[in-house]
Amino acid sequence: MPLPRLNSLRLPWPTNWSELFGREAPLILEIGFGKGQFLQYLSRRFPEANIIGLEISNRCLVMAENAIERLGMSNVRVIHSTAETALHHLFEPATISQIHINFPDPWFKERHSKRRLMQRDTLDVMVNRLEPGGLFYLATDILAYAEMSAELLAATPGLDNLLPDRWAHSMPDRVVTKYEAAAAREGRDRYYFAYRRNSLPAPDVPVIKELEMPHVVFSGPLTLNEIQAAFTPWESSTGEAVLHFIDCYRGRDSLLFETYVNEPTLEQRIALILRVRRGGDFSLMVSPLGHPRATAGVHAAVAGLMRWLMSLHPDIKLIDSKVRNLAPEQ
Ligand SMILES: C[S@@+](CC[C@H](N)C(=O)[O-])C[C@H]1O[C@@H](n2cnc3c(N)ncnc32)[C@H](O)[C@@H]1O
Structure with a gap:
């Protein structure tokens, strides 16, 4: 075998x-x-x-x-x-x-x-x-x-x-x-x-472990069609990764953002999913497509996309965030 x-x-x-x-x-x-x-x-x-x-x-x-x-x-x-x-x-x-x-x-x-x-x-x-x-x-x-x-x-x-x-x-x-x-x-x-x-101390290089999968819930007045129409590809660089937001595809009640995350120790091409929840709120999460790993760069990608969404309308409000460096206003 x-x-x-x-x-x-x-x-x-x-x-x-x-x-x-x-x-x-x-x-x-x-x-x-x-x-x-x-x-x-x-x-x-x-x-x-x-x-x-x-x-x-x-x-x-x-x-x-x-x-x-x-x-x-x-x-x-x-x-x-x-x-x-x-x-x-x-x-x-x-x-x-x-x-x-x-x-x-x-x-x-x-x-x-x-x-x-x-x-x-x-x-x-x-x-x-x-x-x-x-x-x-x-x-x-x-x-x-x-x-x-x-x-x-x-x-x-x-x-x-x-x-x-x-x-x-x-x-x-x-x-x-x-x-x-x-x-x-x-x-x-x-x-x-x-x-x-030898016995001299080694450079401190900890094992990079996996984080919790990032996930955001937010409310706002925009529709999926309006969000998709506002999308143009962009690149950004954070302390953790170089991010390319490549494309935005429409699903039945969701948008899928094809995203490339380049970190010093690995590259991943992932899909971020924006879904309309019952009650009209939205959730933004990482699709399991391709078995992505939850790294600091993947968190930075979700945070980057969420900040772009918030830039589209002043009434978009974070309700809950399981993303590093992205917290709802108190
Ligand atoms: C020039 S070949 C030498 C192959 C073999 N060691 C030999 O002596 O015949 C270099 C090999 O390293 C692999 N390689 C290149 N970059 C690598 C990386 N970052 N991590 C692991 N393997 C890598 C390549 O696919 C290639 O098979």
Whole structure:
């Protein structure tokens, strides 16, 4: 029986890994496993560990799921997730015994630099999630990426370099990944990093947990048709998220606002529903379509839409609010 597809937007925040694997064991994480050769190597090399692979490519996930079944890799689970979402939402501090990153996408252009795995915020959460003595490994075949990573790692007091130099050009006993093989074939140098979590305090990066689903009740003299006619798409940026209110669709007794919520640790495309209640009041809530997670950004989206609604007519009054930073007037 194939295992169900795991996804960081469906897993509990944080996830109980012992329950998911059915046993208590050290956690090893590989970020961006690609064709999955290294996951297979980890599975063989550390049979006593629970091994988690993260990928954003569906093709890679399907290949890995097939390999897990075919090779009976019962100590491995793969998750559809960016590293950033998984590290911030799924893992508790000081719980991971090894993190491996092999040949990460370089994102050369400066305007794409926020997508690089090796950057301050992501390295800070990795240091926070590593247990004392936990290991961090990185390999790349791009000199500029190696230099940038070396600089970041040197400025990371919570990690100690295990190598005599800032990097090594080979790592004996290592299985060769697809990108590594290509680099070797094409005569490019490889740069390997190995660090250990020391006992200095880690940066404080708490697990981002789920909030209560936001919900507003309000009264006002406008009709759904009038509200829909007033809608034009807009974008706004709050402390929590970048919000795009994309479109407004009419239902029988409701309006559905297609909304994009971009937070530093995850992106969600959600539907906000404005419904007429019995008695003529309105409720504004998050549709369960697509299984959204109640984050600070989703609260900001409901608050943003509600403030826009209140701007349409002075007699729109909040009756009840289960939304952060949005309270009815006393
Ligand atoms: C250049 S490939 C390297 C694949 C493999 N590690 C190897 O050495 O052959 C980078 C991989 O990282 C994945 N990836 C990119 N950004 C990611 C992110 N933010 N979180 C998780 N995986 C990511 C990509 O889908 C891709 O499979």
